[in-house]
Amino acid sequence: MGLKTLAGALGALILLAPLAATAGAPTLTRADTREGLDLSGTWHWSVDPYRDGLEGFHHGPPGLGHRRYDDVDVDAATRAKPTALYEYDMDRAPTAVLPQAWIGHDPTLRYYQGLMWYARRFDAPPLKPGQRAFLRFEAVNYTAKVYLNGKSVGEHEGGFTPFSLEVTDVLRASNNQLTVGVDSTARTDGVPPPVTDWENYGGVTRPMRLVITPGTFVDEAWVRLTKDGKIAATVKLDGARAANQTVHVRIAELGLDLAGVTDAGGALNASTAAPRSLVRWSPETPKLYDVVVQTDEDRLTDRVGLRTIETRGSQILLNGKPIFLRGISVHEEEFGDNPARTITEASARALLAEVKQGLHGNFVRLAHYPHSEIMTRLADEMGLLVWSEIPVYWLVDFSNPRTLALARGMLADNIRRDRDRASIILWSVANETPITEPRNTFLGQLVDDVRALDDSRLVTAALLTARKTAPDGTVEMGLNDPLAAKLDVLAANTYNGWYSDDPLDRLPDMVWKATDKPLVFSEFGADALAGFSDPKLMRKFSEDFQKAYYEKTLAMAAKAPTLRGMSPWILKDFRAPRRQHPIYQQGWNRKGLVSPTGRRKPAFFVLRGFYEAKEAGR
Numbered sequence: 001m002g003l004k005t006l007a008g009a010l011g012a013l014i015l016l017a018p019l020a021a022t023a024g025a026p027t028l029t030r031a032d033t034r035e036g037l038d039l040s041g042t043w044h045w046s047v048d049p050y051r052d053g054l055e056g057f058h059h060g061p062p063g064l065g066h067r068r069y070d071d072v073d074v075d076a077a078t079r080a081k082p083t084a085l086y087e088y089d090m091d092r093a094p095t096a097v098l099p100q101a102w103i104g105h106d107p108t109l110r111y112y113q114g115l116m117w118y119a120r121r122f123d124a125p126p127l128k129p130g131q132r133a134f135l136r137f138e139a140v141n142y143t144a145k146v147y148l149n150g151k152s153v154g155e156h157e158g159g160f161t162p163f164s165l166e167v168t169d170v171l172r173a174s175n176n177q178l179t180v181g182v183d184s185t186a187r188t189d190g191v192p193p194p195v196t197d198w199e200n201y202g203g204v205t206r207p208m209r210l211v212i213t214p215g216t217f218v219d220e221a222w223v224r225l226t227k228d229g230k231i232a233a234t235v236k237l238d239g240a241r242a243a244n245q246t247v248h249v250r251i252a253e254l255g256l257d258l259a260g261v262t263d264a265g266g267a268l269n270a271s272t273a274a275p276r277s278l279v280r281w282s283p284e285t286p287k288l289y290d291v292v293v294q295t296d297e298d299r300l301t302d303r304v305g306l307r308t309i310e311t312r313g314s315q316i317l318l319n320g321k322p323i324f325l326r327g328i329s330v331h332e333e334e335f336g337d338n339p340a341r342t343i344t345e346a347s348a349r350a351l352l353a354e355v356k357q358g359l360h361g362n363f364v365r366l367a368h369y370p371h372s373e374i375m376t377r378l379a380d381e382m383g384l385l386v387w388s389e390i391p392v393y394w395l396v397d398f399s400n401p402r403t404l405a406l407a408r409g410m411l412a413d414n415i416r417r418d419r420d421r422a423s424i425i426l427w428s429v430a431n432e433t434p435i436t437e438p439r440n441t442f443l444g445q446l447v448d449d450v451r452a453l454d455d456s457r458l459v460t461a462a463l464l465t466a467r468k469t470a471p472d473g474t475v476e477m478g479l480n481d482p483l484a485a486k487l488d489v490l491a492a493n494t495y496n497g498w499y500s501d502d503p504l505d506r507l508p509d510m511v512w513k514a515t516d517k518p519l520v521f522s523e524f525g526a527d528a529l530a531g532f533s534d535p536k537l538m539r540k541f542s543e544d545f546q547k548a549y550y551e552k553t554l555a556m557a558a559k560a561p562t563l564r565g566m567s568p569w570i571l572k573d574f575r576a577p578r579r580q581h582p583i584y585q586q587g588w589n590r591k592g593l594v595s596p597t598g599r600r601k602p603a604f605f606v607l608r609g610f611y612e613a614k615e616a617g618r
């Protein structure tokens with residue numbers, strides 16, 4: 001059963017009926033807790049730069065000896081028929097442990113952008129009558145073509161959101177042959193665009209599972225605290241018996257049992273007054289409740305925090321109290337001198353501990369795309385507020401309906417995967433996108449989509465700043481972006497003193513205009529090569545310059561009247577192919593406050609001091 005699940009097409013379907021059972025693939029929330037098989041581990045891999053496995057050199061279909069996905073044991077086939085010609089053999093190809101980007105299993109492939117084949121065999125747990133089977137991929141960058149036992153079972157575009165492909169009718173008891181064609185090539189009509197400031201990391205970058213479900217199962221279960229003090233549950237069932245099913249949402253610790261019957265689309269919306277015993281989630285008290293969602297066929301569990309987030313004028317209110325977001329930006333890249341975008345519980349904890357314990361932070365911007373669910377679940381557990389975003393970044397093809405559908409699908413997939421995560425308070429729809437009419441329309445649609453899918457969080461976007469010099473020479477900073485009217489929180493990427501030759505001493509005198517909504521500095525930063533000291537000249541890329549840049553920028557920030565948070569760019573140096581200074585960069589962006597292997601630069605302590613003072617209420 002071929003199921004084309006372009007994120008965009010799926011997204012369009014979802015947004016027509018955000019919670020009804022859609023014709024598209026399910027969300028399969030909490031797949032990691034379900035019966036099935038972890039497909040991480042040893043895979044064979046074979047590079048295919050001319051896409052020979054997908055089409056012949058005359059652009060016809062690939063020939064017998066070229067289809068990497070054929071259900072064949074090549075060695076056995078050629079022993080049986082010595083004249084047969086195969087120009088591949090996945091069973092005897094080199095092996096790699098997945099998930100990881102291919103740079104991890106072969107560093108010479110760092111700049112390879114193209115098609116790579118991965119294949120493995122597995123025996124499946126026996127399906128009981130009525131059960132269903134899915135292949136679920138947490139992320140494959142950038143497009144994936146999936147074949148099981150020689151049959152195409154689906155495709156997906158988008159490198160940062162999960163997708164599930166039903167294989168109930170294709171799965172066999174033993175010796176299943178699974179082949180994935182991963183193409184990392186970015187597209188001018190894709191999301192993100194081909195030019196970004198981060199490593200593309202082609203490959204299967206997050207875990208994969210065979211997931212087995214009942215015939216009708218709990219596909220989504222969104223539980224949250226509403227601003228008017230109710231606990232609300234939105235549940236979506238998937239399957240032939242999704243409609244008119246009794247569903248119970250139970251939180252035993254609160255003595256809560258919310259029950260209802262799904263509608264014709266298999267969805268249930270129910271709410272009840274929150275009990276007085278409720279302990280609200282916050283960075284200081286990251287309380288999570290065990291939630292059980294039960295139907296007569298299925299039982300799903302999750303751990304959910306309950307809190308409210310809203311704005312009042314220029315304040316951000318967490319559980320009704322004003323808060324300052326003491327944050328930092330983070331890319332999805334683990335510590336180490338040869339990262340492969342391999343986020344595990346341990347590598348995620350190492351990054352987030354530097355934010356929480358290292359910097360005394362309470363906030364993290366997970367830039368510039370949806371991060372691993374491991375990160376967002378850990379933020380729930382550790383008590384860090386999260387900015388989550390989709391990679392509508394720089395020059396996206398804003399006039400292209402295909403690109404819009406893709407972005408909408410990614411946004412919907414991101415929100416549907418993570419809207420149970422109390423840590424997430426901001427959905428961001430864009431980063432530094434130049435202001436044009438098509439861009440305003442494109443982003444306006446994305447903002448509307450967020451509102452339709454999740455009325456419990458705030459919407460933002462990282463905007464470019466406007467700067468002017470007053471007659472007396474004062475530099476006035478602000479935002480002049482029509483999108484601001486649609487946002488809850490205004491976010492500015494501001495780099496005076498780095499991407500300008502302003503003397504650092506002028507930064508504290510720069511004046512930020514008051515805004516009628518909360519303002520966040522979503523980025524500011526300066527590069528420094530760890531260990532490069534230049535106290536006399538204070539050249540850029542020295543640790544001395546970066547330290548002074550932070551001191552002066554924070555002095556400026558302290559005077560911005562409606563600044564309610566910041567996520568400076570960035571916690572850790574990260575791979576960036578655009579950055580090729582032979583001494584200072586070597587293919588890395590050095591704006592990290594910490595080196596790739598975890599060495600804290602002097603500027604780290606400047607930001608920590610600023611946050612400690614904020615934490616103490618100074």
Ligand code: GCU
Pocket residue numbers: 197368431432493523569589591
């Ligand atoms: C931009 C962009 C980042 C980039 C950073 C930089 O604002 O959002 O992705 O890495 O600035 O120039 O270092």
